[in-house]
Amino acid sequence: MVKLKAGFAFILALVLCLMACKPAPQSYQWHLPAGFPEPIVPLDNPMSEAKVELGKRLFFDVDLSFNQSTSCASCHQPQFAFAQNSQFSVGSTGLVLRRNSQALINVAYNSNLTWAHSGLNSIEQQILIPLFAEDPIELGITGHEDAVLSRFDSPAYQTLFKQAFGNEGASFASIVNALASYVRSLTSFNSEFDRYAYHAEDDAMSEAAKRGMDLFFSERLECFHCHGGFNFTQSSQHQNQRLDLRPFHNTGLYNEDGLGAFPASDQGLFEISLLAKDMGRFRAPTLRNVEHTAPYMHDGSLATLADVIDFYAAGGRGAGTESPLKSPFIRGFDLQGSEKQDLIAFLASLSDEGFLTGKPSTTKEAD
Incomplete structure (x- = not known):
């Protein structure tokens, strides 16, 4: 702390x-x-x-x-x-x-x-x-x-x-x-996804990325429940709304005692609230530019996007899959054939190359 x-x-x-x-x-x-x-x-x-x-x-x-x-x-x-x-x-x-x-x-x-x-x-x-x-x-x-x-x-x-x-x-x-x-001032709104979704550029995203987008927003995978909205995170507010969804989740990364305990070195929101239900809860980060932000999770313990998808497909990691404190949205899922690569293609479509070089994220200004 x-x-x-x-x-x-x-x-x-x-x-x-x-x-x-x-x-x-x-x-x-x-x-x-x-x-x-x-x-x-x-x-x-x-x-x-x-x-x-x-x-x-x-x-x-x-x-x-x-x-x-x-x-x-x-x-x-x-x-x-x-x-x-x-x-x-x-x-x-x-x-x-x-x-x-x-x-x-x-x-x-x-x-x-x-x-x-x-x-x-x-x-x-x-x-x-x-x-x-x-x-x-x-x-x-x-x-x-x-x-x-x-x-x-x-x-x-x-x-x-x-x-x-x-x-x-x-x-x-x-x-x-x-x-x-x-x-x-560090805004990022010029990804392939943005051009496809908000500027009607039908060819901005590959067919694989479009298939991955359908998977991402499906009830089968449920990714969008924790990574929703235009910023791909629950933790968003702006001039048109101020809803605070308190986007902290236990994803089943650890379960050291069978009761959901995380390592004493970092127990997440529990350290602040001291509420048992907050053990292992961490904020869901934005997925914008996620292709470039490896490694992943609060402790950097997942090296690649493929690792992250495997983690969620399994419903957690090791004993964490049975954690009583795990979010109900982390239930696991099966991916068929090339679906994993399609999902990775969608996540890659959230990259804004101009943002990575310090250029303005878009030239299309708000009214």
Whole structure:
């Protein structure tokens, strides 16, 4: 479990500062398909091009870590859809973290953040964890606040902060708000599936991908129950609705005692809620760009999409298939002939190649 230890007072002060922070009002153009709803943006941190540009610079800057070894992008790499192709991430001190790095795709629409925390629903709030948490240490700023902040006194950064926040200048409140703005800007809506489903390009998807799509949305496989909606995850909200479905599920990955227990090293939502029913529940991530975000699951224990399909076809793994806490949607299924490859083809059709190279996800703007 993340511990803030002695830095808690500083974190509390920073949260209060964030709430009081008044960014300079500026416009922002979302890169969304026509007709798509805009994400919900906090009133005290409105989007602006200047804040996104500053946030991007900060996101890739190792100066944000206490020992100048690690950036946000070290664990969230664009070519892997802002995830990382390793089982676990490594913090700035060399400590191996306990969870697989999540992809940052359409995070602006997420109603819940991280793998297993029902109370984290603000990007600004979540960003405080990698910046300041002490157990585990990621960027490790706590105890080094003055030294880290002084690195952003350069003329180039002063200009960026002034453009984004007026005369406020560099502060941890403005750094967090800029990072949050950049993360919100990472939208992905230009996959083959999007062109087929939303832009009526009938030839955008292969016939195999179309067959896989039918399987994905079938009651036989039931994939869409946990990975539904335009973001292929239950954890979505936008300007047209604010339904919070609390998308945490036990998929039968473990069952160490016959009663559904997960390893003590990571027991999912149970660590936050302390409710027995939440043992082993983790958030269903988006499947957009999933072809590029391997390995899979909260602990990176499944290496390929084929492994993931085999896992769900079996109704879990090992003793986990008999877990009394397993989601009722994880029942197992049989795939015939080439159906597995069709399903993989559909998942591959959710890839947005422009997103992986940092280009806007679509040129068809919302009305």
